[in-house]
Amino acid sequence: MLKTLALWVLGIFIFLQFVHIDIPEPPASIDPDKEIKAPPKIMAILKRSCYDCHSYETKMPWYGYISPVSLEVESHIKEGRKAVNFQEWEAYDEAKKERIYQGIAKTIRFRMPLPMYLMIHDEAKLTRQERETIAAWAKSHIKEEDQP
Numbered sequence: 001m002l003k004t005l006a007l008w009v010l011g012i013f014i015f016l017q018f019v020h021i022d023i024p025e026p027p028a029s030i031d032p033d034k035e036i037k038a039p040p041k042i043m044a045i046l047k048r049s050c051y052d053c054h055s056y057e058t059k060m061p062w063y064g065y066i067s068p069v070s071l072e073v074e075s076h077i078k079e080g081r082k083a084v085n086f087q088e089w090e091a092y093d094e095a096k097k098e099r100i101y102q103g104i105a106k107t108i109r110f111r112m113p114l115p116m117y118l119m120i121h122d123e124a125k126l127t128r129q130e131r132e133t134i135a136a137w138a139k140s141h142i143k144e145e146d147q148p
Contacts, residue, residue, distance in 0.1 A: 027056070030056055030087055033090060034087060034088055034089060034090040034091055035086060035087045035089060035090070036086045036087075036089035036090075037089075038137065039137070041133065042133070042134065042137050045126065045130050045133070045134055046086060046134075048123060048124060049112075049113050049124040049125075049126055049130075050086065050112070050113065051086065052077075052080075052117075052121070052124070053076055053077050053079075053080030053081070053113075053117070054080045054081065054083070054084050054085060054086050055081075055085055055086045055087045056081075056085070056087050057087070058077055060073070061073075061120065063120070072116075076114065076116075076117070083100075083103070084100045084103075097141070098141075098142065098143065101138045101139070101141045101142050102138075102142055104134065104135070104138035105135050105138040105139045105142065108126075108131050108134045108135050108138070109131055109135060113125075113126070
């Protein structure tokens with residue numbers, strides 16, 4: 001019974017390797033004028049901890065090609081880019097930028113980067129000071145009446 005179950009699990013795992021993930025390729029040419037403009041300290045934090053999911057600069061890890069993990073990686077990247085793509089920043093209208101700044105100010109304290117991502121990407125971990133720096137930067141761009 002256990003042997004049969006193990007063979008089924010192995011068979012499903014092998015079958016899943018044929019499921020192709022579909023992470024949209026970046027445009028042929030990325031307009032650097034569309035990228036977010038932030039102080040160097042903020043840009044360094046964003047590039048180190050956010051750009052993998054929130055830009056076209058995704059560095060696909062080796063495990064990102066192994067199903068079923070690849071399906072989760074694909075989902076995180078697509079959702080991350082949909083929420084905000086820092087390399088498309090200047091294409092957003094002011095209302096969307098305002099919503100994103102509000103979201104950053106709230107989520108950077110506890111939820112971003114995702115804990116699942118941080119388990120494997122130690123370099124993306126943010127210190128308390130870095131989280132406070134990003135939150136303060138985001139809040140500085142929020143209109144007074146919209147402050148969280």
